[in-house]
Ligand SMILES: Nc1ncnc2c1ncn2[C@@H]1O[C@H](COP(=O)(O)OP(=O)(O)O)[C@@H](O)[C@H]1O
């Protein structure tokens with residue numbers, strides 16, 4: 001049912017005399033018993049650049065209020081997908097609906113419903129933080145009567161309120177990124193798209209950006225759709241889509257994805273025959289890496305005493321590790337996210353971004 005019909009029915013039930021329709025009160029559209037709305041819906045989406053298939057027939061649903069992550073190496077198709085969802089690129093085929101609007105038939109409504117923070121820095125260095133926000137407010141027809149309050153609100157959220165009158169060229173890379181996030185929120189978007197929001201920033205600044213993004217999600221309920229190739233960052237998301245060569249390999253919460261690995265990673269070092277003996281004794285796949293033997297075992301910590309008593313005197317060291325998203329990526333794609341380098345064009349572009357953000 002279209003949203004406006006529901007609004008009318010709710011308003012109607014309030015305006016009428018309370019006794020007239022008490023028995024058949026319609027369920028309001030915001031009822032908690034409803035399933036959360038899919039604020040992003042993607043069906044059979046394809047994007048080709050000549051012979052390159054950058055986005056290869058992806059399906060996707062993102063629930064309202066979620067922090068959703070697109071995790072994949074350079075060149076996987078993350079930015080291309082985000083650009084299609086943000087109406088900046090037309091898909092070759094397929095359908096994408098954002099905040100209830102089709103990106104092809106209602107691009108203006110989609111644009112009004114979203115905020116964008118892209119990989120490439122887009123602030124005007126010669127203006128102050130507040131002037132940059134003002135420029136954005138004009139583009140979005142934000143009334144000047146609400147501007148100051150809104151600007152203060154978003155600047156406070158990213159901890160830049162006291163620097164609002166400073167020129168952007170005096171800002172560090174992290175401050176510029178935070179200002180871009182604030183700007184993306186100024187018109188109260190339903191969905192905020194963040195394409196590699198922490199690329200090229202130092203670990204401390206990256207943590208600060210995450211703290212702000214989480215706060216804004218909690219405070220405003222904004223749906224966050226972000227891309228990253230940093231495994232640790234994908235851990236912040238409610239759900240992750242693992243993408244490689246334009247194809248989605250899996251979509252789930254970080255915990256469920258790790259469960260797919262089927263146990264903890266155990267790393268043992270000892271004598272030469274250890275790998276074969278472990279393989280036979282516990283019927284597991286083993287990998288020899290240097291002097292270490294790697295294998296997976298459910299409830300690894302509880303398994304260690306048994307291993308020590310079975311192989312008394314032969315073990316030099318044991319490590320038990322919970323599976324990481326790196327392990328998940330390796331399992332899904334057969335290669336590590338780190339070793340795969342992007343195309344030389346991607347590398348050049350990233351190098352340029354790092355240079356600008358210093
Ligand atoms: N405008 C373009 N013209 C040609 N090829 C492109 C263009 N944009 C992206 N590509 C290619 O599409 C693939 C996906 O790129 P992209 O979506 O930027 O990946 P990611 O953001 O995951 O690093 C890459 O092979 C990239 O080189």
Ligand SMILES: [Mg+2]
Pocket residue numbers: 075078079080119195196
């Ligand atoms: Mg990208």
